[in-house]
Amino acid sequence: MKKIYLLISILILGMVFIACQPKTVKNKYKSVVMSSNEIIDDLVKSIGGNFIETSMVIRKGNDPHSYTATEKDIIRITDSSLIIYNGGSLEGRLEWALSKIGNITPAVSIIDCLPKDKLIYDTDKNSGKKTVNHHFWHDPVLWKIAAHFIADNLASMNNVNQQIYFQNEEVFLYTLDTLNNYIKEQVQKIPAENRIIVTEHDAFAYFGASYGFETYYLHGSSSSSDISSADINELAALLIEKNVTTLFLEATLPDKNIRLLQSTLKAAGHFVKIGGTLYSDTLGYNNDYEAMMRHNVDTIVNALSSK
Template structure:
């Protein structure tokens, strides 16, 4: 991974300010990890809290849980790949000026992880997934291909995402005790909405014949979705879009498509479509009527005018797109 010199300069500047604010801090560099930090800090300014979040789903969650007591600015807009995101100077300033920072964690924002860990010394900084790790949640997917770390794409299971919202409510309540009850109430209301999203997904996937519940996409982002709804998932790349494409793996996926007569594969909104498209012609040449089933939102929300502009819309869009494409007349018949 190559990071330019300006990024090191920005990091150095912000880290100096972050670590220089308090000589009494007992946190050491080797102790930094993805964990809630709000408990070490209490908000003493004027409301609303100014929060900076990373991805679209995280930004929306914090807005919903925080309600009128917070203003939230997201760093990563529609179509932005968090695996590849490199902060600019303006991002570092926003993080420095914020009352609190909320991010996904599980190394999704890998290029920013060190900065978050450093800033947590003097600022409420926490990952929405930290509670899952602390509880050793058995739904977390460990994968050796990702250096033994957990798959970070947990938002593709709405039931896990609802639990993360409850954790965010707890952390905001620790940081801002005066409004803790409101945060918990907002998180509970959000969780009720996510129950409806979960049910919608179940109904959509039930439309697909069992032998065709196979999802092929650009990278391995949908395993939580697959586990929740009984869909086999194949990514041409691994957990991170930074990984190189494995040609042998692609050939294996191609053979699987042919043998099982799967009718569609799917492109992703934040990944160039050519990688998935490269499967189509070889399969068609061997008699399989393979189609691009549509565009899925793997790592980012859709544009404001799209049906995937919010979290619920994104998950619903993905489930319906998958179901529509895989439930069509079986390929090759």
């Protein structure tokens, strides 16, 4: 019996290993690598440097959850050497479009290569169905795994430049370690009872798990689901119970639902402030991962350091 278990374990490990192997693509001196969004595009540029020509599917500043593939996008994807996407249903209809394109352009998902025990799952309160939360890039330690995954894929695509890619990866990993230490230091300024992040959608679950915050939200991990007045009232009751005094806006979402939550709380005699705007699914004005993370951390620390 033990042998059967061992064989199954080997097969499962083998499947994971195979799934995470870089895809073989055309070996060009300068290749076009398409990223699904600006966050992945920034990482590809950090690793690929001047040796990679990059492009994005979802336009800068747009909400990835509501993405719909256009004919023009399909042509751009099929013309590229490789497409790298987040996966876990972050990018709206992109995964569906890729399934239709087939093997014309190799496609790799970063989330598929993360250790399964590091993933966070959301449970739908109506259906009970579990779905993976795809916002793992808000944990710089998990983003290190993404950096290595991309270096591996670029090296596989162009082995002439692979040494450069792995050197760039080392530099970027150091940046992520420094960032991780910065966040750990900064959150110490927030009293333990104030470490609660309230946003419209569940984008900060990984950030919260890594740095000791409770997170509450109106949507699940997708911002494209509907919000009812019952959802607003339910969250308002919870925030009163937790004595939460700060809500955050998100750059890619209209502020009407959070404002409605704020006025619902006010009507109940509970006053909350808006702590600022966070970049949940985009990089923001600096167009840089590290700057985006520092902006979020600084905004959260400034808002929650005192009630």
